[in-house]
Amino acid sequence: GENVEQHPSTLSVQEGDSAVIKCTYSDSASNYFPWYKQELGKRPQLIIDIRSNVGEKKDQRIAVTLNKTAKHFSLHITETQPEDSAVYFCAASPPRYSGGGADGLTFGKGTHLIIQP
């Protein structure tokens, strides 16, 4: 099955600086890579996702890059703000084939992002 590694486990940056979180995956068939933000005691919330036919996607201060050859993808947050402090999870999923089947996401272990004022 899929194995997702995520680094670092904790990342502390100064407010206004950029943060980068990296993930690798093992299953070359995986083609969907979402990132979730989880605040303490709350549910994971999707912040951005990318499919394998795209190398980069950006949404305001958040961007994700995907390198299919190396099987790694990264989350980039620019101009960090205190409200960005949370745990961030990457995930990977193989494709669903026609006829049904709902394959589960495999999550990384999470990165605790701390924004220092």
Add this chain to the structure above:
Amino acid sequence: EPEVTQTPSHQVTQMGQEVILRCVPISNHLYFYWYRQILGQKVEFLVSFYNNEISEKSEIFDDQFSVERPDGSNFTLKIRSTKLEDSAMYFCASSTQDRDGSPLHFGNGTRLTVT
């Protein structure tokens, strides 16, 4: 915006008891999931459900677990004989039918405490 809803928010039970965790997925979604998160750890896949049957399950989802869609709106997770190590946050999620991957929408979770 439609949301996945879960009840109860917190469930305390004694070891060996049965618990049922309830979820109402988003109405036009076709895929349903249960995940769990032990405190301070990553989110772990338990089971996925499509077309009224289990599509995939993880090693965690052993014989003590079962899922059911008893009617057109509810999706339940039953743990038959709870163990201390079942204490965790259980998240229900749902997604649309998308061949190339679609976002999972998570509920707020049920915190299960087994004593």
